[in-house]
Amino acid sequence: MVSQEDLKVVLDELHRLRTRVPQLTGALAAGVDGLVVAHDTPGVDPEGLSALTAAALGVAVRISDSTGHGGFRELLVRGEGGYVATYAAGRTAVLTLLAEGRVNVGRLHLEGRRSGARIGELLDAAEAAAPASRPTGRPLGAVSAAPPIRTRTRTPRTTSAEARPATDS
Numbered sequence: 001m002v003s004q005e006d007l008k009v010v011l012d013e014l015h016r017l018r019t020r021v022p023q024l025t026g027a028l029a030a031g032v033d034g035l036v037v038a039h040d041t042p043g044v045d046p047e048g049l050s051a052l053t054a055a056a057l058g059v060a061v062r063i064s065d066s067t068g069h070g071g072f073r074e075l076l077v078r079g080e081g082g083y084v085a086t087y088a089a090g091r092t093a094v095l096t097l098l099a100e101g102r103v104n105v106g107r108l109h110l111e112g113r114r115s116g117a118r119i120g121e122l123l124d125a126a127e128a129a130a131p132a133s134r135p136t137g138r139p140l141g142a143v144s145a146a147p148p149i150r151t152r153t154r155t156p157r158t159t160s161a162e163a164r165p166a167t168d169s
Helices: 004-020 046-066 105-129
Strands: 024-031 036-040 074-079 082-088 093-100
Touching: 004 024, 004 036, 004 105, 024 046, 024 105, 036 046, 046 074, 046 082, 046 093, 074 105, 082 105, 093 105
Parallel strands: none
Antiparallel strands: 024 036, 024 093, 074 082, 082 093
16 A cells, blocks of 8 residues: 555656656556556546556557567557657556647656656555555556456446336226
8 A cells, every 4th residue: 555655755756747847738647457646637537547548558568468569668649739648657557648749759758757667666665565455466457468357336227117107097
């Protein structure tokens, strides 16, 4: 489990990153399972972005593995209005950055990789310091060849016949 102090350090790193790269419009650290660790994403839903990052990560990991290019390191998406870059951050986390279209992509990669490494070191150390709080085996959501497994709970559906009010004829 990550302490509040560690989470503050991660959030401070996100703020420093946004200061170093002024064209960043948001920064998010998340577990590979889609859960938010820390964020600085004004105007963007961090939970939604984290879930989408986990989905994109699952595909990126599989592509990298199936082509024989090794473990996941980064993913870059260029849209009409800018970039979304995701970097590995240790064994169980990722760093996702949102940037304007005019960002220097080389600088984005340089700073994103550095911050991802710092955040990864911190989160991996926090995880190693609290082994009793998680089950043994593979760390939750660790980057692997398979995407994270998610289960959904379904609510029973009501058929139209069941939904009609009873009437006396």
